[in-house]
Amino acid sequence: MATAASFDQTSRTVCVMDASGRLGSSIVHRLLQRGYSVHAAVQNHAGKLSQSFEGLSCNNKKLKVFHSDPFDYHSIMDALKGCCGLFYSFEPPSDQPTYDEFMADVEVRAAHNVLEACAQTNTIDKVVFTSSATTVIWSDSNSKAPDLDERNWSDLNFCRKFKLWQALSKTLAEKTAWALAMDRGVNMVTVNGGLLMSPDLTIANPYLKGAAEMYEDGVFVTVDLRFIVDTHIHVFEDIASYGRYLCFNHVINCNEDAVKLADKLLPPSQSSLPQSLGIHQQRISNKKLNKLMVAFDSKRSSRLTAGLLGKQIIISSAPIFLFLYRDVMFYTVTFSRLK
Numbered sequence: 001m002a003t004a005a006s007f008d009q010t011s012r013t014v015c016v017m018d019a020s021g022r023l024g025s026s027i028v029h030r031l032l033q034r035g036y037s038v039h040a041a042v043q044n045h046a047g048k049l050s051q052s053f054e055g056l057s058c059n060n061k062k063l064k065v066f067h068s069d070p071f072d073y074h075s076i077m078d079a080l081k082g083c084c085g086l087f088y089s090f091e092p093p094s095d096q097p098t099y100d101e102f103m104a105d106v107e108v109r110a111a112h113n114v115l116e117a118c119a120q121t122n123t124i125d126k127v128v129f130t131s132s133a134t135t136v137i138w139s140d141s142n143s144k145a146p147d148l149d150e151r152n153w154s155d156l157n158f159c160r161k162f163k164l165w166q167a168l169s170k171t172l173a174e175k176t177a178w179a180l181a182m183d184r185g186v187n188m189v190t191v192n193g194g195l196l197m198s199p200d201l202t203i204a205n206p207y208l209k210g211a212a213e214m215y216e217d218g219v220f221v222t223v224d225l226r227f228i229v230d231t232h233i234h235v236f237e238d239i240a241s242y243g244r245y246l247c248f249n250h251v252i253n254c255n256e257d258a259v260k261l262a263d264k265l266l267p268p269s270q271s272s273l274p275q276s277l278g279i280h281q282q283r284i285s286n287k288k289l290n291k292l293m294v295a296f297d298s299k300r301s302s303r304l305t306a307g308l309l310g311k312q313i314i315i316s317s318a319p320i321f322l323f324l325y326r327d328v329m330f331y332t333v334t335f336s337r338l339k
Helices: 022-033 073-080 103-119 156-161 165-184 211-217 225-237 255-265 287-310
Strands: 013-017 037-042 063-067 085-088 126-132 188-193 195-197 221-224 243-247 250-252 329-331
Touching (some): 037 073, 085 225, 165 188
Parallel strands (some): 013 085
16 A cells, blocks of 8 residues: 555546446546546446447547456456556446345445455555445434434444345445455545436435435435536545545425426326425535535645746636535435335
8 A cells, every 4th residue: 555645647547446337437537537547447237338438539548448346356456556546436236236135245345355455556545435425324313413424324223124225235335445444554535425416317226215214304415426526536636635525415305306306207197296395404414525625626726826827828618616515405305215
């Protein structure tokens, strides 16, 4: 494991695993835009690979594609060779695409293998581990807490009782990763994302299990793809980042947007919702991430200003994100309750 240092994005090589998923492939695109060389480690997800790198030149010298299996330690090591960082997100195997009571063992084994490989790779400076907000919100005690943040963890027995398999799997995998990272000295941060609002979102998404309870408790959060991708880049590049980061930019707690999301996910005959749902107070906070983003963008703005004062530079039209989310956009939806 390499000693953490300031990252030079113009000459660094990083690995993205699994790069065949919606999030992973988007991170690959964004890293290439920022000048990184990327090892894209993909699994054999039928039909996904060609879609993952649409718009990228086949001759892109900064992109290398590796066929990697999170249960094959040597294939992980091959993908990590020469990399200073890893962006890791778990995608269920093609032969077991849905979350059930057995998925936790699968995801935990994958996380263990990946973190062990990072510990054995002496060039790795930092690991960005994608987790979920569901690792924070599910607990009897959490329902009584005034505010939830990165210090909270979902209760494993609670998840088992109500068959919250995605939350159980994500919580066990993240705890396994943290235990190994601390034991082996791996510099790791986690991005605990809300429900990803990607174009392929469907009602079958396992995050939506217990949506009615999340709504009523004020902890049903969503995140745009662009936002969570840039969060991954920022926490990787900022040497001050540490620990867990709840990542969301919308809170689902009012009726108007519940109808919009229900219309997106459900057939018209099932998407009608009562109009008297009210507004529930937000009980989950991403202040830690907001603070990091503001500080990071302030430093970047200072560097840009210094460069402009030193010489004439034409700044491209690429957007500069100032993550000042004082006013949170509110979205809402209700689905079947836990049983």
